[in-house]
Amino acid sequence: MTNASGSAADVSTNGYVDGFAEGAVLLERRGPVAWVRMNMAEKRNAMSEALVQGLARAVDAVEADPGFRVMVITGSGPAFSAGGDLALFQRLVGSGTLDTFDTYLERGRAMFTRIEQFRRPVIAAVNGVTVAGGLELMLTADLVYAAETARIGDGHVKFGVMPGGGSTARLSRRLPFNVASELLLTGRLADPRELAAHGLVNAVLADDALETHVQQVAETIARHSADGIARIKALHARARDRSLDDALATEVRALLDYARGPDLLEGLTAFVEKRAPRFR
Template identity: 35%
Template sequence: MYQTIHYEKQENIGIITIDRPEALNAINGAVIEDLEKAIAEVEQDGELGCLIVTGAGRSFVAGADIGVQQPFDLTAGRNWGRRGSALMRRIEKLEIPTIAAVNGFALGGGCELAMACDIILASEKAKFGQPEVTLGIPPGFSGTQRLPRRIGVAKAKELIFSGKVIKAEEAKDMGLVNAVFAPEELMNGALEMARSFAKNAPIAVKYSKACIDRGMQMDIDDGIALENEMFGMCYATEDQKEGMTAFLEKRSATFHNK
């Protein structure tokens, strides 16, 4: 079904692995098409509690394939940027939590893919950057929008204007990365975090994500009103009754996403 990625499930956790070793997993049309299909599969799977995105080999995603982009004219460049940005936005808008497990290079489109996820975990060998200006273009898959939202405007401008590539620890210090792991422990760390999300009441987790993501684009009063509404809506769910009853009965809750 897929040419450039692998998609698997471990219980209620989905794992997408980008596997295009001849190009360090660089994004081309086939990768975008495969990711679009995989995200459609994730969107339709009501059992999933978390999604992990990672790369095979020594790269997460080394960027978008320059050989593909070099001959573009204005129209082709615009369409390429729009398609890639639409994919990143679709990942960002998934209802379930998403984790980027960055095992190596996350440059250009790779950094943008990581930033489309809720959480970024990195191997000690990971490297991040938006080096597009060294190629005569700005970031094209929404990097100019997500990087400043992640690390602040001044630092984002510094990285984007310089095209500088940074190591995992520096990315963590900036707030781009949540945690750094030894290479052999990265996926274990990602799975442990994914399980910690997926064990909780699915509707409550989805609503929490929606409140944060939507609320950050509102003024605080509108954000609080959104939270109040979604907080109230949870009291119409079976999971709320189960969670609170289990707490009072001093037992573990069993949630059914209802």
Template identity: 35%
Template sequence: MEPQEVLASTVGRVRILTLNRPASLNALTPSMVTLLIEQVAGAVAAPEVGAIILTGTGRGFCAGADLKESEKRAMAGVDNTPFIRSILRLGSMLEGGPKPVIGAVNGIAVAGGLELLLACDFLLAASSARLGDAHSNYAMFPGGGATMRLPRRIGLARAKRLMLTGDIWSADQALEAGLVDAVHPDDALMPEALALADRLTVKSPLVLARMKEALTDAVSQSPETALRRERDLNELHATSFDRAEGLAAFREKRKPAFQGR
């Protein structure tokens, strides 16, 4: 019996999604991406879930698409386009979804694995993690959003260097470049990811969703458009329950009880 390609568990209000093909460094298959899409959609729809952690089992976070499977599809004349588009869809769900997503990089993360991480809101890496694009090493062209998201995260010059050379960076190099937000000892990675997720789940899910939306959209908008959008969201948020509850909690010196509305 084949092992489940994606494991899902819940700790408190945190949904943990774990890539589970350790023998192949969690390389992506069409069925695996479909499962991830379903799990992310389920986590987004669940009101009891306040944050999502994406990680992997074994020595790798994700080595990208399973190239052996890709070659088999090519030799059989099977169109690879639906698979690539499903990875793009998954990235859009992670980046554009209302709930914060933490990527916990437990090992090697290259190609499509890096592209999944670039769609996350926070990136924490284990000390032994290694990250890179690596598409150029095998004459592969990225299809999961790297050409758009990587330069926005680390700047155009660094993105060109990482993508064109095919280099793999250590966790510390990735931290220095701004590719990851923090580096932790291997055995502290998940505790640190859960601690960050717990900090997020006590916030108003409504304000986090609106902040995430505004920030993500602003990167590709003119300053004028982004400021108008912030103004509109601010005016919309002014009538929300959570804003009123936050003000009342401040006045009454108590913890707020947000409802996400």
């Protein structure tokens, strides 16, 4: 394992982060990579209040630690996430007031948006069934790698539920419109190979190879300038909603601003000196 400078990483600090060795969400350090693991396998990692709060706490911890260069989100057991906790939904909707349901939905929406806009790269390691809120969480990631036995879809309609965490807003931005429509309107779960053919999934791996592959991809990203990677991620995300001229002009301004920091000069100097760059 190597760190951002290309030298051997200190693996002595690997392991669970304090306060995250047990509970609804685990946080494990693997070199420069934060592994956020939903840990309610008995409920197929349904989006209970405890799991949503645990995800928020884990993201807080990753954000506060500059040693983490990449964040991976995955699940324990046979599911990445089966989506919203429908028993909780039933209690909230049947309570006679929708205020608490509204609060729950807003908390989830805010968390998904925060992950989507996270400064560091986010990878979804889709280990199993991914449906409804699980799909919505997956759609916030920059890269998606799936186990070959995973099944992925929206599924809300199967129980008369509508999306509330981004499926209708994000899915057609990542898939052809008619393909997204089929998943939304039928509720079917797709083989990840089908979704890889449409570009939603980056690669499909054997179940026992998924985490190793994702760690390798994450370490490759982590070797680069953290500042440069963050800027590229933000520019790429915003470019979809801008005109080409505006996106090009914004890219040039961002490069000039990046040049005021140390990493561009370090990278160019390393190239001239024929050595690996040593980024901050």
